[in-house]
Amino acid sequence: MGELRKDPILGRWVIISTERSKRPDSFVKEKEKTEDDKDKCPFCEGREKMTPPEIYSLRVPNTKPDEPGWRVRVVPNKFPALNTETELEKRGYGVHDMMTSFGTHEVIIETPDHDRDIKDQTIDEISDVIRVLQYRVEELQKDERFRYILIFKNKGKEAGASIRHPHYQIIGLPITPKRVREELHGAEVYFKLKERCIFCDLIEQEKSWGERIIYENDGFISFCPYASRFPFEVWILPKDHSIDF
Amino acid sequence: MGELRKDPILGRWVIISTERSKRPDSFVKEKEKTEDDKDKCPFCEGREKMTPPEIYSLRVPNTKPDEPGWRVRVVPNKFPALNTETELEKRGYGVHDMMTSFGTHEVIIETPDHDRDIKDQTIDEISDVIRVLQYRVEELQKDERFRYILIFKNKGKEAGASIRHPHYQIIGLPITPKRVREELHGAEVYFKLKERCIFCDLIEQEKSWGERIIYENDGFISFCPYASRFPFEVWILPKDHSIDF
Structure with a gap:
């Protein structure tokens, strides 16, 4: 089994x-x-x-x-x-x-x-x-x-x-x-250091650069991450700060 | 560049x-x-x-x-x-x-x-x-x-x-x-807990089971690791406890 x-x-x-x-x-x-x-x-x-x-x-x-x-x-x-x-x-x-x-x-x-x-x-x-x-x-x-x-x-x-x-x-x-444990840990370490959410900061950063955004509407934003591991890697993030969908 | x-x-x-x-x-x-x-x-x-x-x-x-x-x-x-x-x-x-x-x-x-x-x-x-x-x-x-x-x-x-x-x-x-950092860290955590080298322990364990050994000579042992990530994964370890080859 x-x-x-x-x-x-x-x-x-x-x-x-x-x-x-x-x-x-x-x-x-x-x-x-x-x-x-x-x-x-x-x-x-x-x-x-x-x-x-x-x-x-x-x-x-x-x-x-x-x-x-x-x-x-x-x-x-x-x-x-x-x-x-x-x-x-x-x-x-x-x-x-x-x-x-x-x-x-x-x-x-x-x-x-x-x-x-x-x-x-x-x-x-x-x-x-x-x-x-x-x-x-x-x-x-x-x-x-x-x-x-x-x-x-x-x-x-x-x-x-x-x-x-x-x-x-x-x-x-x-x-x-x-x-997943590492992602949770990474987000927690960032929050302890900056008292801010890393995903919210990443969204703000990508919006200010405007270089890697693929699509954005009222609810979501999608972009190629800065440290992509492979060509065409895409993230889709909710723009509201929430822990799940 | x-x-x-x-x-x-x-x-x-x-x-x-x-x-x-x-x-x-x-x-x-x-x-x-x-x-x-x-x-x-x-x-x-x-x-x-x-x-x-x-x-x-x-x-x-x-x-x-x-x-x-x-x-x-x-x-x-x-x-x-x-x-x-x-x-x-x-x-x-x-x-x-x-x-x-x-x-x-x-x-x-x-x-x-x-x-x-x-x-x-x-x-x-x-x-x-x-x-x-x-x-x-x-x-x-x-x-x-x-x-x-x-x-x-x-x-x-x-x-x-x-x-x-x-x-x-x-x-x-x-x-x-x-x-690599994670491997070094994992080996260190094990050593702090047991005061023994994890690689030496793994070699002893595989020798006592004898199930996964592929080849062994005076200097080296090769085996399929217990928690293989993919079929045919093979490790080759020096039998002497040493930090490099």
């Missing part, structure tokens, strides 16, 4: 997943991967039985779960990195620390249509997806065993997407990732 | 390099890249003028620099991430911290023969390469502006190697990378 293991030097937790090695394209070189096959896509309308039973969906009244008629559909990942059937248990193992692979790994299918990418979706359709993401995060937050909930989307083979049909993923973790 | 920029939240330095964007394969998708062309390889014997002038070489007596007759050859990277022609200077920039792109980026060409990969090289040839790496590190250590010297080798296009001819790279940095 896999487990979480702690790096004894860096203090970073790593997911050791036996399930995910069963994915059909593991260890296959890019050029040898089969092309995404629309005729067999498990996320398309009419193939609901190909995924695990759905957790949630937005659908036409009087249609049943795991049948056609949905607009947005949430299902468990078929090859989960973590799962909620495991009890959360922490153990020492020699000099090491480990934890059972408790957690959740959900897939949010944005649309029944294989080719309806975000650029083709209407504002209403995109709003539906965002509301479902928000709902799932709120549901998962009720379980105190989760320390961190991550939403992500891989788009394109280069980004690791094994299925082209538009979808997000949500992972609920029993630990706070090292990178 | 590029510069180093500090991430204001994580404290991580990022190299912003204008030179490297000039590399011929930047932003070209894998399948569009031209195949490595042996007839034009700048690292092959006889094409010494295609690289910047050599820094060092092991060669047949009475042959001249930048001419054939070498066994191992050290040249500056033609598209350096950092360079020593820049003065090391630190500046504030609004809320940010930056540093000029002082540093070094060298290429160690292991063999004059394009196809003579490490698996084909003799022990003597490999020893030559390692001695040259060691020599360059010792030379660079004499410059107090360097805080960290990194040796690495990209092999294969998947790993980012743009030239197939066997070569190492050395980067000398004016900062200690965040990851």
Whole structure:
């Protein structure tokens, strides 16, 4: 079933997943991967039985779960990195620390249509997806065993997407990732030093320079960060000082 | 010329390099890249003028620099991430911290023969390469502006190697990378807690389990770490408790 293991030097937790090695394209070189096959896509309308039973969906009244008629559909990942059937248990193992692979790994299918990418979706359709993401995060937050909930989307083979049909993923973790702890710590150190929020200061700085801003409206600002790690890195920040969305 | 920029939240330095964007394969998708062309390889014997002038070489007596007759050859990277022609200077920039792109980026060409990969090289040839790496590190250590010297080798296009001819790279940095600081810190915390070296403890643990050891001789041990981040991750540690090689 896999487990979480702690790096004894860096203090970073790593997911050791036996399930995910069963994915059909593991260890296959890019050029040898089969092309995404629309005729067999498990996320398309009419193939609901190909995924695990759905957790949630937005659908036409009087249609049943795991049948056609949905607009947005949430299902468990078929090859989960973590799962909620495991009890959360922490153990020492020699000099090491480990934890059972408790957690959740959900897939949010944005649309029944294989080719309806975000650029083709209407504002209403995109709003539906965002509301479902928000709902799932709120549901998962009720379980105190989760320390961190991550939403992500891989788009394109280069980004690791094994299925082209538009979808997000949500992972609920029993630990706070090292990178997140570091961000919280960095913001706290800055606040102790300056008595100001670092994100608010960064927004002000970018607005005064005006060089790296991509888009701005009443609620949000997006820009390329000063110390980008890779080309085209973009941040989207809420302009109001608030701790969550 | 590029510069180093500090991430204001994580404290991580990022190299912003204008030179490297000039590399011929930047932003070209894998399948569009031209195949490595042996007839034009700048690292092959006889094409010494295609690289910047050599820094060092092991060669047949009475042959001249930048001419054939070498066994191992050290040249500056033609598209350096950092360079020593820049003065090391630190500046504030609004809320940010930056540093000029002082540093070094060298290429160690292991063999004059394009196809003579490490698996084909003799022990003597490999020893030559390692001695040259060691020599360059010792030379660079004499410059107090360097805080960290990194040796690495990209092999294969998947790993980012743009030239197939066997070569190492050395980067000398004016900062200690965040990851390295964290390793030093982690080892220190462990020592303060246990009054023992974490690396020595990890070697003992792996030897007692015997599950993850790949190879061991009098001087070294190699194993897959308990909390591997990716499949086939391998560590090679000296069995003697020593701070460097």
